[in-house]
Amino acid sequence: MMPLYKFNFFGMDASLVIAVIIGIGFGFALERGGFGNARILAAQFYFYNMRVLKVMFTAIVTAMLGLFYFTWIGWLDLSLVYTTDTFLVPQIVGGLILGIGFVIGGYCPGTSVVSAATGRYDGMSFFVGFFFGVFVFGEIFPLIENFYNSTPMGRVLLPEFFGISHGMVVFLVVVMALGAFAAAEWGEKVRFKITGRVKE
Amino acid sequence: MTTLSGTFSKEKTEEKVFAPKPYSNPYIVGVGLGLVLLASFLIMGRGLGASGAVSTVVAVAVEKTAPEHAAKNNFYKEYLGDGTTNPLKDWLVFEVIGVAIGGFLSGSLAHRIKGKVEKGPNVSTRTRLIYAFVGGSLMGFGAKLARGCTSGQALTGGAFLNLGSWAFMMAVFGGGYLFAYFVRRQWL
Numbered sequence: 390m391m392p393l394y395k396f397n398f399f400g401m402d403a404s405l406v407i408a409v410i411i412g413i414g415f416g417f418a419l420e421r422g423g424f425g426n427a428r429i430l431a432a433q434f435y436f437y438n439m440r441v442l443k444v445m446f447t448a449i450v451t452a453m454l455g456l457f458y459f460t461w462i463g464w465l466d467l468s469l470v471y472t473t474d475t476f477l478v479p480q481i482v483g484g485l486i487l488g489i490g491f492v493i494g495g496y497c498p499g500t501s502v503v504s505a506a507t508g509r510y511d512g513m514s515f516f517v518g519f520f521f522g523v524f525v526f527g528e529i530f531p532l533i534e535n536f537y538n539s540t541p542m543g544r545v546l547l548p549e550f551f552g553i554s555h556g557m558v559v560f561l562v563v564v565m566a567l568g569a570f571a572a573a574e575w576g577e578k579v580r581f582k583i584t585g586r587v588k589e
Numbered sequence: 590m591t592t593l594s595g596t597f598s599k600e601k602t603e604e605k606v607f608a609p610k611p612y613s614n615p616y617i618v619g620v621g622l623g624l625v626l627l628a629s630f631l632i633m634g635r636g637l638g639a640s641g642a643v644s645t646v647v648a649v650a651v652e653k654t655a656p657e658h659a660a661k662n663n664f665y666k667e668y669l670g671d672g673t674t675n676p677l678k679d680w681l682v683f684e685v686i687g688v689a690i691g692g693f694l695s696g697s698l699a700h701r702i703k704g705k706v707e708k709g710p711n712v713s714t715r716t717r718l719i720y721a722f723v724g725g726s727l728m729g730f731g732a733k734l735a736r737g738c739t740s741g742q743a744l745t746g747g748a749f750l751n752l753g754s755w756a757f758m759m760a761v762f763g764g765g766y767l768f769a770y771f772v773r774r775q776w777l
Contacts, residue, residue, distance in 0.1 A: 392634030405683045407632060412687020413694065414625035415637055415740075420695035422622070423612035427707040427721070431776045434769035440615045445744065447619020448626060452748035455627035471635040472746060473736045475753030480742070483735025484757040487728050488764025493772055494724015495707065497739035498732065499639035501725065502685060503692030508704040510714075511721040518722035522729020523640070523647045530664035537734065547750040558750055570616075 391465040416503050418448075425503040427495025427511055434492050437580045439573035446566040457559050475542040494518065610699040626748060633680070636745025639688070640738040642681040643729070644668050649676055664733075709776040720775055735760075 390396055394404055422444045423429040432438035459465035491497060496504055496515045504512025530537070548555045612618075629636055648668035652659040659665040669676050696702045708717040732738040735757050737746070743761060746754020 391631045393632050395634045401678075404633065404680060405678065408680045408683035409687040409690070411625060411629050411633070411637070412684035412689075413691035414628070414687075415622070415684070416688035416691025416693075417695040418618055418622040418625060418691075419688070420692040420701070421613040421699075422615060422618035425692055425696065425701070426612075428709065428776060429612070434765045435773065435777060440612075443615035444619040444622060445747075447616050448622035448744060449747040451620050451623025452626040452630065453750065455623070456630060456748065459631060465631060469634050470630055470749070472749045472751050473742070473753065475751065475756075476736065477753060477756060480735045480753045480757045481760045483731045483733070484742075484760025485764035486731030487735060487738065487757075488731075488761040488766075489768045490724045490727030490729075490731055491739075491761065492724075492765045492769050493775075494721050494728060495776075496721070496725070497639070497728060498643065499637075499685075499688060499738070499740045502639065502688045503696075504707070506689040506692040507696035507702050509707055510704065511706045511708065511717055514718045514721040515725035515728075518725025519640075519729040519732075520643055520647060520725075521722070522726035522731075523643050523733055524651070524729075525726065526730045526733040527644075527647060527651065527662065527664045530662055533734075534663060542752070545752045547752055547755065550752045555750075562750070 391459065392469055395466075395469045415499070416506070419500055419503045420507060424500040425507045425509065425512070427504065427509070427515075430497075430500060431492060431495045436576055437584065439577055442569060442573055446569055450563055450566045453559060453562060457555065460555075472544060472546075475545050476538065476540055477542060478540040479537055490522075607700045609701045609703070622744075623748070626744060630748075635680070636741065636749065637684065638681045638737065638741035638745065639685055640729070640732040640741060641668075642679065642685040644733065645676055645679050645682055709774070711777070712775045717775065720772070 393399070399407075419425065423440055424444070429438055429440055433441040456465065456467065456470075460467050487497075494501075494515045496512060498516075498519055501512045501515040501519065505516050548558045551558070626637055645668045648659065648665040651662075651665055652669055659669065693702070706714050706717055708714070712720075728738065735742060736753075737757075739761065742751075742754045743758040747758055
């Protein structure tokens with residue numbers, strides 16, 4: 390019976406109201422985490438504040454466990470949940486460009502919205518730049534359309550790809566996340582000892 | 590009774606100080622963010638996003654200024670839909686409006702709303718704003734090539750165990766760490 394929308398529990402107009410409510414939760418959490426501040430986001434790339442990793446991996450693990458649980462008790466039909474198809478090479482190239490843009494600009498799209506909404510001029514500048522980047526992409530799209538659609542793999546999830554059970558992948562991701570948290574806590578302490586730099 | 594009123598008056602004076610509060614515990618925020626994402630999966634059957642909303646707005650703007658030009662382009666066409674509904678009546682557009690409201694609410698409650706520029710001490714405001722624009726442009730391009738940004742791919746696809754999203758996430762961190770050295774003056 391879940392996802393509710395796919396089982397027609399409510400219509401399109403109600404879904405837009407839900408969109409705003411979910412967006413409020415999303416924006417609220419990002420701001421609480423310090424993600425409206427480019428210095429905190431960029432600090433991730435210099436190892437003196439690992440907030441980005443901690444928040445992101447905790448969120449991924451929480452939602453992943455929830456998805457697994459609701460599928461396991463039979464309430465959620467995972468095949469009805471939308472996820473993008475994999476186009477491996479363009480996604481890796483896009484990820485590299487995005488990562489470089491991240492450390493230069495200090496935000497990602499969602500966090501720049503929060504930053505701009507809390508009065509940060511650099512967040513506003515970033516957001517305008519983001520529009521420009523999407524526009525440039527749109528304009529040259531006919532030239533790169535073939536590359537954009539290259540290495541199509543369809544809807545492929547990690548359990549199928551590695552040929553192990555869903556539960557096993559969930560378990561491995563949890564172990565990996567716990568290891569990353571321990572490393573992040575330790576790394577911050579070492580970094581503090583060397584530089585004396587206090588994280589925010 | 591005196592101690593009780595003492596605590597009350599102390600709380601009152603504390604509230605009058607509008608110093609920004611420190612950011613919350615990252616693990617607690619992470620669980621909160623994860624629950625918002627899970628709610629989106631369970632209720633809507635989709636995750637969170639941000640870049641898709643911008644694509645819709647850009648596509649509509651191009652279509653309004655140059656309809657024939659937009660009609661020839663598969664990228665814009667995808668976001669304009671079949672013309673039966675207003676393309677701006679889009680889930681992600683409304684979600685991003687919510688993100689701005691939520692960010693503002695949280696910032697207000699913690700006294701963190703302030704007109705300023707976030708940057709390291711060794712770089713001018715002007716340089717920082719240019720870098721922000723350049724970084725934003727690169728990210729706009731990269732996000733479209735990757736079919737999503739940190740919200741739609743890394744966070745949403747990550748929790749969904751989507752192969753492309755995990756490859757994307759590794760590439761984002763890889764690109765960031767590789768290039769961090771060259772822009773260290775901006776932040777450190």
